[in-house]
Amino acid sequence: MTDAVLNPAPVSLSTPEQPKRKPVVDLGTRMAHASMALAFLISYVTSESEYWRLVHVYSGYSLAAVLAFRLVWGWVGPASAKWGLLLRRVAMWRVWATKIKQGEWLTRNFWVGASSWVLSAAVLGIYAFSTVAIASGWATYNELLGDGWLNDALQELHEGLGNAAMAVVCIHVGLVVMLRVWRGPQALRPMWRGYANTSGRG
DSSP states (O other): OOHHHHSOOOOOOOOOOOOOEEEOSOHHHHHHHHHHHHHHHHHHHTTTOSTTHHHHHHHHHHHHHHHHHHHHHHHHSOGGGOHHHHHHHHTTHHHHHHHHHTTGGGSHHHHHHHHHHHHHHHHHHHHHHHHHHHHHHHHHHTTTTOSSHHHHHHHHHHHHHHHHHHHHHHHHHHHHHHHHHHHOGGGTHHHHHSEEESSSOO
């Protein structure tokens, strides 16, 4: 008999090390994100139809409620929901501008990081455009400026802001898809499930 048969190697009963999960995005922020996306989509799709006008109006009110919640949640919610975090990310534009001047814009890491910055700026833009669009739409629907040219101008503003918000949404979604391709499934996991793996891929 060989030594291997007489003295078999011990069998390891330990389980493989599982990737650690790090909480990144809280439930309130994720619910607000999903609710806002749905309300905005319904508002945009029904914006040109008189038949669906009430659906457009009430989806706009729903969007306003979600924005109000997100505003308050940004002050009283956990660290991942704070407005300061979003504003700090947007303020990183100086860093990326400096990297461009230094010739670092040809690296993959630069574009992944810059894309994350654009995502944050897009979120802020969507909040801003949607807020003004809701206010102008409410004023138009209730004819606060009468039934003349001022109301028509406000209606044009409302439609223009809605289109601007949709353009920013398209940029946002396009960057999410690009980050998914570059970084794999973990790029979407924080907003989808609320956590990211601290080790491993996926």
